[in-house]
Amino acid sequence: MNKRVKDVVEAIVGAVQRVLDEKEVSESEYRNALHYLMKVAETGETALLCDVFFNSTVVATKARTSGGSTPAIEGPYYRDDAPLVDDRLKTYATDDHKPLLINGTVKAVDGTLVENVTIDVWHSTPDGKYSGFHDDIPTDFYRGKLRVGKEGSFRVRTTMPVPYQIPDQGPTGALLETMGGHSWRPAHVHFKVKAPGYETLTTQYYFEGGDWVTDDCCNGVDSSLIAPDLVEEGSRVMNIDFVIEPAREQMGAQA
Numbered sequence: 191m192n193k194r195v196k197d198v199v200e201a202i203v204g205a206v207q208r209v210l211d212e213k214e215v216s217e218s219e220y221r222n223a224l225h226y227l228m229k230v231a232e233t234g235e236t237a238l239l240c241d242v243f244f245n246s247t248v249v250a251t252k253a254r255t256s257g258g259s260t261p262a263i264e265g266p267y268y269r270d271d272a273p274l275v276d277d278r279l280k281t282y283a284t285d286d287h288k289p290l291l292i293n294g295t296v297k298a299v300d301g302t303l304v305e306n307v308t309i310d311v312w313h314s315t316p317d318g319k320y321s322g323f324h325d326d327i328p329t330d331f332y333r334g335k336l337r338v339g340k341e342g343s344f345r346v347r348t349t350m351p352v353p354y355q356i357p358d359q360g361p362t363g364a365l366l367e368t369m370g371g372h373s374w375r376p377a378h379v380h381f382k383v384k385a386p387g388y389e390t391l392t393t394q395y396y397f398e399g400g401d402w403v404t405d406d407c408c409n410g411v412d413s414s415l416i417a418p419d420l421v422e423e424g425s426r427v428m429n430i431d432f433v434i435e436p437a438r439e440q441m442g443a444q445a
């Protein structure tokens with residue numbers, strides 16, 4: 191017997207029972223819902239469907255208890271085997287999107303410098319795909335691991351990502367459409383900030399004024415994650431000062 195599982199599952203069951211009761215859901219509607227869920231499983235969209243509705247809630251819980259930068263959803267397209275990059279992500283030779291300079295620092299919550307920080311950066315291709323997952327695009331395009339310098343700063347050049355449409359041909363897209371919604375996410379750049387002895391920070395940043403920034407199908411945008419519309423020398427500039435917190439095990443050991 192696992193008390194945590196019992197506690198959470200009983201609460202979920204109770205919440206669903208309340209809705210079935212309140213909405214006076216009929217037996218045929220209930221059967222339709224079961225058929226829908228079986229289709230979700232058959233098409234391999236279980237994680238997609240749950241992420242659309244619930245991942246941002248779990249991330250918000252983490253955000254409430256974190257003293258560091260605002261976290262965001264990871265999405266399904268992180269690759270731990272991305273190449274180390276120096277100062278530029280590899281982009282298509284044909285990519286004519288506006289250049290993007292991502293610039294910033296990494297510090298601990300107490301303001302001190304952190305050693306041995308790496309930052310994974312990844313974003314969509316100009317046609318809204320992710321390398322290493324779609325169309326056999328090699329993993330070294332539009333993603334890489336940056337090493338943060340001794341002075342705590344980093345800088346990388348790439349090109350502007352585009353809004354991303356989550357898979358919309360299956361049951362998840364059909365449900366969003368039936369609900370009068372859509373399957374678009376605003377253009378974004380993913381980050382994963384890692385350092386020994388610190389909690390890993392997984393987040394995303396968005397672009398002020400971008401399409402879908404105020405209407406993300408995954409509800410993943412926090413206002414603190416929207417980079418102001420800043421352009422310097424023809425390049426969009428994203429300035430980010432990451433703050434990371436000591437690993438929780440370590441805090442426990444110190445207490």
Ligand code: DHB
Pocket residue numbers: 238241242263264265266267354355356357375408
């Ligand atoms: C999904 C895709 C993303 O690029 C992302 O950042 C979050 C979610 C998705 O397909 O569910």
Ligand code: FE
Pocket residue numbers: 265267354378380
């Ligand atoms: Fe993404």
